[in-house]
Amino acid sequence: MAQYDKKRLKALSDLDERKNEIYELLPRCREIDKSISLIGINISKILISKPNNFENQLINLKNDLENFKSEKEHIFKKNKIPFDFLQPIYECKKCNDTGYLESGERCSCFKQQIINQLYEMSNMKYMLAKENFETFDMTVFSDKPYNNERLTPRQNMMRILGICENFFVSFDNTKSNLLFYGSTGLGKTFMCNCLAKALIDKGKTVIYQTAFKILEIVEEHKFNKHHEHELNKENYNLLFTSDLLIIDDLGTELINSFTNSELFNIINSRLISGRSTVISTNLSMEQLANTYSDRIISRIFNKYISCKFYGNDLRWENS
Numbered sequence: 632m633a634q635y636d637k638k639r640l641k642a643l644s645d646l647d648e649r650k651n652e653i654y655e656l657l658p659r660c661r662e663i664d665k666s667i668s669l670i671g672i673n674i675s676k677i678l679i680s681k682p683n684n685f686e687n688q689l690i691n692l693k694n695d696l697e698n699f700k701s702e703k704e705h706i707f708k709k710n711k712i713p714f715d716f717l718q719p720i721y722e723c724k725k726c727n728d729t730g731y732l733e734s735g736e737r738c739s740c741f742k743q744q745i746i747n748q749l750y751e752m753s754n755m756k757y758m759l760a761k762e763n764f765e766t767f768d769m770t771v772f773s774d775k776p777y778n779n780e781r782l783t784p785r786q787n788m789m790r791i792l793g794i795c796e797n798f799f800v801s802f803d804n805t806k807s808n809l810l811f812y813g814s815t816g817l818g819k820t821f822m823c824n825c826l827a828k829a830l831i832d833k834g835k836t837v838i839y840q841t842a843f844k845i846l847e848i849v850e851e852h853k854f855n856k857h858h859e860h861e862l863n864k865e866n867y868n869l870l871f872t873s874d875l876l877i878i879d880d881l882g883t884e885l886i887n888s889f890t891n892s893e894l895f896n897i898i899n900s901r902l903i904s905g906r907s908t909v910i911s912t913n914l915s916m917e918q919l920a921n922t923y924s925d926r927i928i929s930r931i932f933n934k935y936i937s938c939k940f941y942g943n944d945l946r947w948e949n950s
C-alpha cells in the first residue's frame with residue numbers, strides 16, 4: 632500500500648508541475664482556476680446555509696462555472712493543449728493507483744504486484760517493456776530453408792506468432808496451453824515475455840518462473856509444512872490459481888519421482904480447473920518423452936499446442 636501512496640503522490644506532483652507550466656505560459660488559466668474553486672466554495676456555502684432564493688443563486692453560480700470552464704477549454708484548444716493535460720496520469724487506469732476498484736475489490740494490478748514481489752519478478756517490468764508483441768521483429772529470422780523443416784524459420788515464427796496472438800485474444804474463452812520447445816536463442820523467451828506482458832496489461836495474474844524455482848517452492852511446501860513461511864504458502868497456492876503459469880526451462884530442474892509427480896499435479900490441476908499453462912523447454916520431444924512420466928507426457932502431447940523453435944541462434948546471427 633505504501634507503494635501505491637507513493638505512486639499517487641507522484642502522479643499529483645507531476646500534475647502540479649504541468650499546472651505551473653500552463654500558468655506560466657497562459658496566466659489567464661490561473662485566474663480561471665482560482666475563480667472556479669471560489670465558485671465551488673460559494674456553492675457549498677449556499678447549500679449549507681440555504682438562504683432565501685438560494686435556487687436562483689445556485690443557477691447563477693453554475694452558469695458562471697460553465698462559462699469559466701468553456702473559456703478554459705477554448706484557451707486549451709487554441710494553444711493545442713490536450714484536454715486532459717491537467718488530469719493526473721495514473722499508472723493503472725482501472726484503480727487510479729489506489730489498488731482497489733470502486734466495488735471495493737482489489738485491483739488486478741495489486742494482485743500482480745504481490746506476485747511480482749513473491750516471485751522476485753521485479754526485473755520483469757523492465758524486460759517486458761522491451762520485449763512485447765509490438766517490438767517483435769520478424770526479419771531477424773532467416774527466410775531460407777532450414778534442415779528438413781517444411782517452413783523456413785521466418786515462416787515458422789509467423790505461424791508461432793499467430794498461435795500466440797490467438798492464445799492471447801481468446802484467453803478468456805478457450806483455455807489453451809502452449810509448449811515451446813527447441814534450443815536456446817531462438818525466441819522462446821521472447822515469446823513468453825510477449826504473452827506475459829500482454830496478459831498482465833489485460834489484468835490477468837501471471838507467474839513466470841523456471842521449473843527449478845517452481846519445484847523449490849513445492850519442496851519447501853511439502854517438506855516444511857509446519858514451519859512454512861506464510862509467503863511460501865502463498866507462492867505455492869498461486870502455482871494453481873494464477874490465470875497463467877509460465878514454466879520456463881523445463882528440464883533443468885532436479886528430476887526424480889517426487890518432482891515428476893508434483894509437476895504432474897500442477898499441470899493436471901490447472902487443466903482440470905481450466906487455467907492456462909505455457910511450458911518452455913530446450914529439450915526435444917524425444918528427450919521430453921524420455922525424461923518425464925507417461926502421465927505428464929500424455930497431458931502435454933494431448934492438451935498443449937506444440938510450437939517448435941528452430942533456426943540459427945539469433946544472439947550470434949545479427950551482431
Ligand SMILES: [Zn+2]
Nearest residue numbers: 723726738740
Ligand atoms: Zn490497478
